[in-house]
Amino acid sequence: MPDEFFSLKGQIAIVTGGGQGIGEGIARRLHTAGARVAILDLNETTAESVAQSIDGLAVQCDVSSAESVRQAVSSVERNLGAISILVNNAGISGKAAYLWELDEQEIDRVYAINLRGVYLMCQAVVKSMLEKRYGRILNVASIAGKEGNPRLLSYSSTKAGVICLSKSLAKEVAGRGDITVNSIAPAVVQTHILDTIPKETVDYMVSRIPIGRTGKIEEIAALVHYLVSAEASFTTGQCYDISGGRATY
Ligand SMILES: NC(=O)c1ccc[n+]([C@@H]2O[C@H](COP(=O)([O-])OP(=O)(O)OC[C@H]3O[C@@H](n4cnc5c(N)ncnc54)[C@H](O)[C@@H]3O)[C@@H](O)[C@H]2O)c1
DSSP states (O other), X not given: OOTTSSOXXXXXXXXXXXXXXXXXXXXXXXXXXXXXXXXXXXOHHHHHHHHHHTTOEEEEOOTTOHHHHHHHHHHHHHHTOSOOEEEEOOOOOOOOOOGGGOOHHHHHHHHIIIIIHHHHHHHHHHHHHHHHTEEEEEEEOOTHHHHOOTTOHHHHHHHHHHHHHHHHHHHHHTTSSEEEEEEEEEOOBOSGGGGGSOHHHHXXXXXXXXXXXXXXXXXXXXXXXXXXXXXXXXXXXXXXXXSTTOOOO
16 A cells, blocks of 8 residues: 555554454554554453554553543553544443343443443543544444344444444534544454354344345454545544445435
């Protein structure tokens, strides 16, 4: 890729949940484009191994904890400098079950990581983006947040929340410099998150994808790269489909 197109040279990026799966793919792609990347993950070991391989920074962080988020963000600022790119990717599917089979602690846990985690991270970085009048925030939602998958009610509703949180924040920061906030809605991608979902639920999701296959991590990372680049300056508050044609709106 020529340097001048979509270069992220000189940029400092955070990728939450970057220790494996889609987050790891995004971290590697942003690094290849020139960014210094901080991996914030609950799992210190995987975060460290990805960070080492891309000359990045690993920070152990639980995105659902305000204190953990504050400490992690200040560690990135101290070690790498001001954050210009935030990718909120950390998420869990929760237990696949009908609403009446779930206890509230299980539902609350999915909400805490998938939704509270996103607003806490946004809060922790957006003030400095406003001061610098530049920033890119990209939140990983899901097609589940548009369609509502059965037996994944908590997951689907948190992802709907992420889509709308992104739209609201985009409008709050619009016109205060070049700061954009977008989300993406991938359909099924082959990662470890699928180990926690029963095969019949995964088959149901894949059967609804017209292209007829799961998405690839690299395909997601490419879209994220564009959306966090300086070039994507007239695009904000949008939810980008990357669902093999599943999305109808
Ligand atoms: N794989 C899919 O089919 C798919 C489809 C649509 C959207 N997504 C979304 O993409 C994102 C990444 O999913 P994945 O498939 O790569 O999952 P994954 O399970 O492979 O990776 C998730 C990462 O998040 C980290 N994490 C979990 N809880 C955390 C917490 N509290 N604080 C910090 N880090 C935490 C994990 O340690 C892990 O490294 C998620 O938000 C997921 O909802 C995935």
